[in-house]
Amino acid sequence: MKSEKISDAVVRRLPVYLRFLNELSRREVPTVSSQELGQKLDLNPAQIRKDLAYFGDFGRKGIGYDVSYLIEKIRQILNLDQQINVALIGAGNLGQALSNYNAYLKDNMKIVAVFDASPEKIGSQINNITIQPIEVLVDAVKGNHIRIGIITVPDVEAQRVADQLVAAGIEAILNFAPTILKVPAGVRVHAADFTTDLISLAYYLDGGKERSEHDSKMVD
Amino acid sequence: MKSEKISDAVVRRLPVYLRFLNELSRREVPTVSSQELGQKLDLNPAQIRKDLAYFGDFGRKGIGYDVSYLIEKIRQILNLDQQINVALIGAGNLGQALSNYNAYLKDNMKIVAVFDASPEKIGSQINNITIQPIEVLVDAVKGNHIRIGIITVPDVEAQRVADQLVAAGIEAILNFAPTILKVPAGVRVHAADFTTDLISLAYYLDGGKERSEHDSKMVD
DNA sequence: TAGATTGTTAATCGATTAACAATC
DNA sequence: TAGATTGTTAATCGATTAACAATC
Incomplete structure (x- = not known):
């Protein structure tokens, strides 16, 4: 130790x-x-x-x-011996997929609120959670002891959402938007943008790149 | 240089x-x-x-x-000066969300085939691509110059799918399942499992965690 | 005891950053 | 020219791995 x-x-x-x-x-x-x-x-x-x-x-x-x-x-x-409330901002395809993963996260993390900007989504339900307008985000985060925010809004809105989360006193953000968020020290941001992972994979394709021999021996 | x-x-x-x-x-x-x-x-x-x-x-x-x-x-x-064909395996929530992101990837990467195990999904369309049964994966990958596979199947099936991709000669895999895939050298795997990112965020929540001090004197 | 495996120190390896001559 | 900024070497920092005494 x-x-x-x-x-x-x-x-x-x-x-x-x-x-x-x-x-x-x-x-x-x-x-x-x-x-x-x-x-x-x-x-x-x-x-x-x-x-x-x-x-x-x-x-x-x-x-x-x-x-x-x-x-x-x-x-x-990992602080998983207590329930950790999570907010999801962005109820598009990806956001919906993530909120369904909720079930898998029996690690005491729970999405307790979902927000979206588009009026036609507001009021409908995802996984038994009613989608709320982004306008109420700050109050909702403050009022429900929400400590982590998951951002799944489009690129251009990500920083604005992050700012609001910070204003609401969020402690950490998981950011799926392909943007480098600017947040004050003390707020932790993890990038979860998979396009970076995907595109960097292309580098390793054997398209005339000089690379080490690769034998195709299978591992059983 | x-x-x-x-x-x-x-x-x-x-x-x-x-x-x-x-x-x-x-x-x-x-x-x-x-x-x-x-x-x-x-x-x-x-x-x-x-x-x-x-x-x-x-x-x-x-x-x-x-x-x-x-x-x-x-x-x-990054080899993006050529079209790179991608297969998506797993047409659940996450898979569907990703295939819609396709539009955003104007980086010459294209999901050209989607596979799923569940019979009721097969034949239906995602983003104009017909979902095919996993049984035809190997042939389809070989036949369509598919070089990258995106795995969005449930945890327990991930390794099996990876094995099939490898058998089909895939060059790289983006793995969304929370599993460490075993593949032969020469096949590149990037982990895209966001639960790891999310859970590790919890560590940084301040539950009194300037925790250089955290007694664990435990008598076994 | 003999074998296994930890916790930890020391060695190595690799990645980041600072500094600066070259030069646009 | 004077100011800006690169490309690159050297210095630093940090992370991984090897090795081994301690001990179950």
């Missing part, structure tokens, strides 16, 4: 660990070693041990990590 | 540059400096210059970068 500050790279691996641990738990596997974790998650075992050791001594030498205990600890670290 | 191998971090910034350059182009801005770029994109100007210099001498000392020229060059680097 140290008390350095934790890098974002480390934090982003925690949900990955948690996900796999949950699977082990379902399968009633009692313990797991950093080696097994590393194998399944394509990570170096030393890195996993180091990541976990930032937060405490969760493992037992010679044994590994108790699955249930580690789940509990990671959930604490 | 060097000829080292380019890191993934660099490659992932290229689409970000491209996006902003396209905006400048729309606004008919003729040139841009690394400093302006850095300001808008929250990046260090030296980093931007270094990134671009891996691929060529695109700038002019004292002037900056010609917007149109740089767009052209980055598009070449």
Whole structure:
């Protein structure tokens, strides 16, 4: 256990660990070693041990990590031991898809409010939540202890929505718009724009790019 | 211009540059400096210059970068100067949302085939593309010069779909399922699972989390 | 005990940033 | 020319990996 500050790279691996641990738990596997974790998650075992050791001594030498205990600890670290209210802004295709994922997020995160700008959507329901006009966003966020905002509005509106979220005291934003949001220090923004991921994939296509040999041996 | 191998971090910034350059182009801005770029994109100007210099001498000392020229060059680097056919596997909410984004991707990437496992979806259309059964995936990918696959099937099916894509000779995969896919070297996989991004945001919520102090003296 | 595996330090590797000569 | 800005080297910073004593 140290008390350095934790890098974002480390934090982003925690949900990955948690996900796999949950699977082990379902399968009633009692313990797991950093080696097994590393194998399944394509990570170096030393890195996993180091990541976990930032937060405490969760493992037992010679044994590994108790699955249930580690789940509990990671959930604490990630603040998932309390319900976290989330707002979704933008009820288009993507927004609707995300709000349906809600069910999967049994991680104590819950979309409790949905906002949209277009009058014809307002008042209709997504997943039992009534779509509200963006005009009431600030009050609704303040009034419902909403701490995270998910932005799925079109590009050009994203910054404006972010500004309103910030004005409402939001603590973190997941931004699906392909825009670099400007927010004050203290508000955390994660980019979730998949077009960046998709387009960068194209770089690795073998279109005359000099690249290392790639054999087509299958992994079984 | 060097000829080292380019890191993934660099490659992932290229689409970000491209996006902003396209905006400048729309606004008919003729040139841009690394400093302006850095300001808008929250990046260090030296980093931007270094990134671009891996691929060529695109700038002019004292002037900056010609917007149109740089767009052209980055598009070449990213293989976007040719049409790239993409398959979408999984026509659920998310898949449908993505296929509608198709319009936005005027970057020469096109979803040309959609697959799904559920019989009731097969034959219906998304965005003018008829949904096909997964059984024909391998042949369809081979036959239509499809080079990238986007996986939006449920968790448990993701690896199986990936295996089929690999069997069909896919070159790259964008994976929305929260699973670490095992693929042979030479096939590039980018994770696009937003639950990881969302959950890791929770870490930064301030539940008393300047937490260099967080006692975990646990007696086992 | 013998084997396994952690937690942690040290070594390595890689990525970012600063600095500046070159030059438009 | 004077000011601006690149491309690139060197310095710094940070993250990953190797190694191993501790110990279950």
